[in-house]
Amino acid sequence: MDLAAFKAKLPSKRALIGFDYGSRRLGVAVSDPLLTVASSHAVIYRQNRAKDEEALRRIIEEKEIGGMVFGLPLQMNGEEGDMAAEVRAFAAEMEKIFALPVAFWDERLSSSAMENFLIKEADLSRAKRKKVLDASAAAYILQGFLDALTYV
Numbered sequence: 314m315d316l317a318a319f320k321a322k323l324p325s326k327r328a329l330i331g332f333d334y335g336s337r338r339l340g341v342a343v344s345d346p347l348l349t350v351a352s353s354h355a356v357i358y359r360q361n362r363a364k365d366e367e368a369l370r371r372i373i374e375e376k377e378i379g380g381m382v383f384g385l386p387l388q389m390n391g392e393e394g395d396m397a398a399e400v401r402a403f404a405a406e407m408e409k410i411f412a413l414p415v416a417f418w419d420e421r422l423s424s425s426a427m428e429n430f431l432i433k434e435a436d437l438s439r440a441k442r443k444k445v446l447d448a449s450a451a452a453y454i455l456q457g458f459l460d461a462l463t464y465v
Contacts, residue, residue, distance in 0.1 A: 314416055316465045319380065322414040323348075327379025330354075330372065331455025333420065333447050334383060334400045339365065340447030342455040343376045348462060351455035353448035366410060373411055381413050384420030384454040418458040420450070 314322075323329075326346045333340030339357040344350060354376075357368045372378070383404045386396045393401075401417075408415045 314414070316416070316462055319414055319416040320462055320465050322380070324379045328376050329380045329382055329455060329459070330369075330376065330378045331382040331418075331451045331458065332384060333451040333454060334386075334403060335359070335447060336399070338447045340449070340451035341369075341372060342448060342451035343372070343378070344455060344459055346377070348459055351452045351459055353452040356447045362406075369407070369411070373413070378411075378413065381407060381411070381415050382455055382458045383415065383417050384451065385417040387419055416458065418454050418461075420454050 328346050329344040329348060329351075331342040331344070331351060333342075337359055339359060340353070341355045341357060342351045343354045344352075354372065355368075357365060359365055381404070383400055385393070385400055388394050404415050404417070407413075
């Protein structure tokens, strides 16, 4: 779905939730209701589909989410690989469960960018970085999407 179609499906004054998908951890970020700022929210340590769904349902209800944005891990040449297919499958499941519009955003180098930021700017130790990296990467992905959405 392109940005304009996604934006047309969004209810007004509802936040977006952004994801940095991983098979062991799911980084979660949430926007404000005006869709201007993304903030890291949580890291969900993946256990099974039911527990993942329960954790996401709590966030979606609490934060009044109106749409979902998934970081799409494209290869450096722009093609989709196995992990991108896994993200698309997970997003399709979440779209069915939560009945919210879904969009994808190129996440190439988002984790690297955030790790560099956390080292250079925030001066976090390796142990502390590990705890916040996935949620920070999700915020980076979601913020890029929000910035692009303002021009649609």
